[in-house]
Amino acid sequence: TCVLSNNVQNLEFDDITSLWDKFPSIIDKIKETVNRFRCPKGWKRLGGSCYYLSNLTSISSAANHTCNYLHSNLSNLIQIRNAVELFYAAHVLTRNDLSSLMISIDPNFLKGKKIAETLMNDQGRWNRMKSKFHEVRVKYRNLKQKIVDRLSSTGLRILTRSKKMKQIPPKQPLIHDEKQFNKKQSNITNIIFSNETTINIDLVTSTNDNADDEEYEYDDLDSSDESDEFEQIEDIRGICDQIAWNALDNNSTVYILTTYIVSDKIVCSLSDVEPDIEYHHICEYVLDFCFANIICGKHGHCVNTLSGFKCSCSFLYDGLLCETSIYLNDANTYDIDQQFLVGRAILVSPNLLPESDIVHAYIPQDVWYEFPSGIKLNSVGLFTDLNAPISKINVHIRGDFIIPMQIPGDNLVLGRGNPFTLIVAQSQLGTASGNLYWDDGDSIDSIETKTYNYLEFSLIDFNKLTINTLVSNYKDSAMRLDLIKILGVNKFVSNVTVNGENYSNYLYNIPDQILVIYALDLNMLAQSSQTIQWTFST
Structure with a gap:
């Protein structure tokens, strides 16, 4: 026998049909969202971008089109913006025994500089970036569930254990025995809609190698990015001991990278591209962690950074994802409209009353210092009268x-x-x-x-x-x-x-x-x- 849970028993058939009809569009929304801050399958992540060495060769004018073919219209020929990315391209070139590699170079990388000097000046960047990459990975592991919760803005949250999901054909019977379910290499996924009604939707895990390529791999949030072995290199100076600038076309942004050895030194050479010759190339997909502001929610504004994101929180909100009200339990702050915070650290208490040199201000329970004197306040968590002549605006800096x-x-x-x-x-x-x-x-x-x-x-x-x-x-x-x-x-x-x-x-x-x-x-x-x-x- 099969016993349905109470919340399912209470649903009308029309409700279930309606939810089923909406399911494909909901999945499309999730797919679009997840794809903006996860690397496509088989791509390597380095910093805030994903990279893929195409097995297709292209002429310079068609390289971006080839990359678009590999991953929508958001992928393009790799663009070198700093020495670390140049090292990475050289690493891919030598690791795969390629004779040459086509790359594009951001003009600002070379603008007003000698490329060899840029290379030397950027050496310290490597350890800093490796440390930053590690921090970002740890952060994303810790934020995994929070990011899934943010998807509730699409109307559902997903609790996943399986690889792929697709709708079961109508004639396929439901499986209610978990052991039998596992034997069939399938799994039922809980979909929680915004009204908090939980329904066991008929989804299965497909192990068919011929499965539709468009099936959405929805456990991407639980999986780890494929980090390139490049990140494990302790000292990247051995990849390119020196740079040879052999390009003659100063107006070009696309070049050919090759390597050769001179006196036991690895030389990375940049030369002009031949427009009619096809070259191997790397495709780059720049991640957008701030797509639709999903991560930072309604109390924050997401800003993409070099290797991740930061949330800029609105008034009285704090936390990595702006999910915490700074003074949530302090009822005294609820009705204040004549004081304001600049960011999370600076409290401003202006004098808005004519012919008054006193501000009746509230100082929340926290560590506060008067600006510009720097003197620590002793009275906090209460209303106090502050001296406020016309020449003075009371400003306090929050501790930490x-x-x-x-x-x-x-x-x-x-x-x-x-x-x-x-x-x-x-x-x-x-x-x-x-x-x-x-x-x-x-x-x-x-x-x-x-x-x-x-x-x-x-x-x-x-x-x-x-x-x-x-x-x-x-x-x-x-x-x-x-x-x-x-x-x-x-x-x-x-x-x-x-x-x-x-x-x-x-x-x-x-x-x-x-x-x-x-x-x-x-x-x-x-x-x-x-x-x-x-x-x-x-």
Whole structure:
């Protein structure tokens, strides 16, 4: 006998028919969504792109068309934007014993630079990118279920165990015995619709090698990307010991990459493409983790980064996916409409009342520091009157954040060369973090062309500040750090080191518990990782 669950018994036949009719379009929506942030089957992932060495050769004018044929219209001939991608192309060339490989090169990669110098300057990028790739993989494993939940915006959530799914032919009997089901190498998948009604839809796992290629492999979210062995290489300098620039056509963006050995050194040569000759080539599929803003949801805005994504959260929301309300359980924040947060770290309490020099403001239960004095607030979790003359806007910085600042100039051009300051507002646990994105301030395609700088700042253990430069492709503007102001330092500081060297230009303000490290003149792009550390008196 077969016993149906209560929720299925209560469904009318028309309801089931309606759901069945909608199922193909729902699957199409899921397929479109998943394909934007997962590599196609058989492709290799490196950073924020997927790569595939085609077994088809093409002339230069048809290469993109060939890649489109392999994976919709979102795949094109690989475009080299930095030295690591050039190394990767050379690695594929030698690993597959190819005589040559056709590639395209982003003009910004070579613009105003000698390619050999670019190669040397990008060497430190490798370990940074490998570390970043690893972080992204760990992050996606941890976020797997959360991403599946985001698919509920299409009307369902999927709990998967199988490989492929397709509709069972109408005459095929339902299988209700799980052991019998496993013997037939099939599986029933739960589809949970937005009204939370759970139905066992008739789906099976196909093991037929001749199965329809259009069947949607819906367990992609549970599977691991195929990472290329290239990622396991400890030192990629041996792939190309030097670059030979043999191209004569300076207006071209497509070149032929070959390798040869001279005096035990591997030379990677770039030369002009012959328009009538067919070449092997790599196809690239750039991932869009922010497709339809699925990941960051209604409280965040998704931004694609070099090897993943970041969620920029809206007012009072926090978390990796902007899924957590910062002060969800604080009823005092619900009706506030005369204070606002800039991002998650800066609280602004303006004076909006005429002829008043007092602001009745609420300071949430957290660690807060007054700006610009840096003094830690003692009264939090309550309403308080703040002095607010016409010349003052009350601003407070939330603990656990690092705010980069720059001395302004008379205009954007004059100000860009000015030094930077870091305001480090530490938490009760002695931690803080922040980041800085920097480009030319004018171009609209800096992300696409990767002509920008991206730095992350981190304070741990109350006394160790790290500056990690993850992307450093824009070097037309100096990024020099002059001053660091650490707030909430409650022990006397006896020594400061910068990159392991003793540093004497610092002051410790005992009453306000502020450590100021000044006159640094530190080039933040000089190294991939730099450390400023201080020692407390015993």
